[in-house]
Amino acid sequence: MLYTLYEAGYYASTPLRFATRAMRDFWSSPLNPAKDSDIGRRLFANADLFANLTRRYGKPDWNIRSVEIDGKPVRVRENVVWSSPWVKLIHFTRDMADMRRAGHRELEPAVLIVAPLSGHYATLLRGTVEAFLQDHEVFVTDWSNARDVHLMDGRFDFHDYVDHVRDMLRQLGPRPHVVAVCQPGPAVLAAASLMAEDGEESRPGTMTIMGSPIDARLSPTVTNKLAEEKPFAWFKSNMIDSVPAPYAGMGRRVYPGFVQLYSFMSMNIEKHQDAHLQYLQDLMAGDGDGAEKHLEFYDEYLSVLDLPEEFYLQTVDYVFQQHLLPKGELKHRGRAVQPGSIRDIGLLTVEGENDDISGIGQTQAAHALCTGLSDDYKEDYVQPHVGHYGVFNGRRFREEIYPRVRAFIRRQEAGIEKKRDAA
The missing domain is CATH 3.40.50.1820 (Alpha/Beta hydrolase fold, catalytic domain)
Structure with a gap:
């Protein structure tokens, strides 16, 4: 049930996520003369933060060339x-x-x-x-x-x-x-x-x-x-769920990665909130280097496996x-x-x-x-x-x-x- 609810939440938010991405692309487009205005940067920053928080994070590449x-x-x-x-x-x-x-x-x-x-x-x-x-x-x-x-x-x-x-x-x-x-x-x-x-x-x-x-x-x-x-019975009853379709492991009993991620983040919730707030402020201020470091860390941190x-x-x-x-x-x-x-x-x-x-x-x-x-x-x-x-x-x-x-x-x-x- 836990995995099914997680998947349902992701797909239910898809229309809003698409709309937010469209807003982000509009306010970051070089063809938009207002993209560098204060309101333009604020709208872009909020849309970008929402899009990143609700998207799926796949397995990262090693990128060791x-x-x-x-x-x-x-x-x-x-x-x-x-x-x-x-x-x-x-x-x-x-x-x-x-x-x-x-x-x-x-x-x-x-x-x-x-x-x-x-x-x-x-x-x-x-x-x-x-x-x-x-x-x-x-x-x-x-x-x-x-x-x-x-x-x-x-x-x-x-x-x-x-x-x-x-x-x-x-x-x-x-x-x-x-x-x-x-x-x-x-x-x-x-x-x-x-x-x-x-x-x-x-x-x-x-x-x-x-x-x-x-x-x-x-x-x-x-x-x-x-x-x-x-x-021990608590972990078996509350931390384990079955993999739903369409994944290859459908039916396999797993400890979902998103549960582990929630556990890790809840231990330092204020630190993560402050990091995302700083990311928002960096985007609004046009600080690309600070925002890039934030994305580099969280692209890895939010990628989890079962x-x-x-x-x-x-x-x-x-x-x-x-x-x-x-x-x-x-x-x-x-x-x-x-x-x-x-x-x-x-x-x-x-x-x-x-x-x-x-x-x-x-x-x-x-x-x-x-x-x-x-x-x-x-x-x-x-x-x-x-x-x-x-x-x-x-x-x-x-x-x-x-x-x-x-x-x-x-x-x-x-x-x-x-x-x-x-x-």
Whole structure:
């Protein structure tokens, strides 16, 4: 019913949206002599704001065509190197001729960036990918929108997620590096634990876990408290709906992306209201740069995907209610997950001082679980003055966090190479 009401509201507002777009186009037309008048700018600004707030936001493009490496432009191409109905593993391939011109002739360490499957598309990590491309062969998990996955393709749950991470790491060859951004932290730690116990050649060389609820009992945030206060049955009854026609996944039970978006925005509603008011004022004042920055952010932020029911509910249950991983009770397909079996995988945890999604200590908890790691393999960093988004994107990520991650990977990579040479 929830999804049907959402769709009905969108289509019911279509005539008004079309009329508003016509007004916006009229008052922005170069043929309109009054377009630069005060009333013209005001009418255009209000029409544009309404049109943007009520339109559909599809999946954004990555738009990573090139990166600058040592002052030289290097062209980048997207290549899908592995896929399932639920994800595409994208390799951002850098042009080798450009790399040689930039002075990079050797193959650089492979890094798998595991994007969160929590409502937003993987393109939210565009800045993260661009940073890692300076020094690494970068692969990223581009998760599918559950409403576009046909029922015939089956279920996708927490355990499938763990298996997918393992399968994708195997595509990268021996000892790749993995970066878990937010939600995938527990699944990535579980996958690494199983691979370490099995002695797999493709087990990670390092794990970087950023702003992740490894132990959501520590420094609980509003999100954590909601998950604990509501019974499991409440989430199943109130947060899940069926995908309607005409989507390919019609009939699939999902946690709708628009519900997650509402939850995120309600946590900082005044901030979003102020941002849209400022956008309105920028348009009326003719400040195109300010308006463009607003659109760039919200074009990404308002683009959301649906999560499969079983994955969402198991994540709520395993991670936020039962806390199975930190309590040593998580089992994967009947097999105990034992982070203590990790003995040669570097572990870096990164948290934000002002993170209101994953509080300080939740990610650090990974160190206490990895009892088989010596201090040489461990490092923790708390970034001052950033919230959740700033842990993996923005100026402080580029200038302060990423250099630490790069240095940690290089240090651990040197240790791996030393052991290979000794063998």
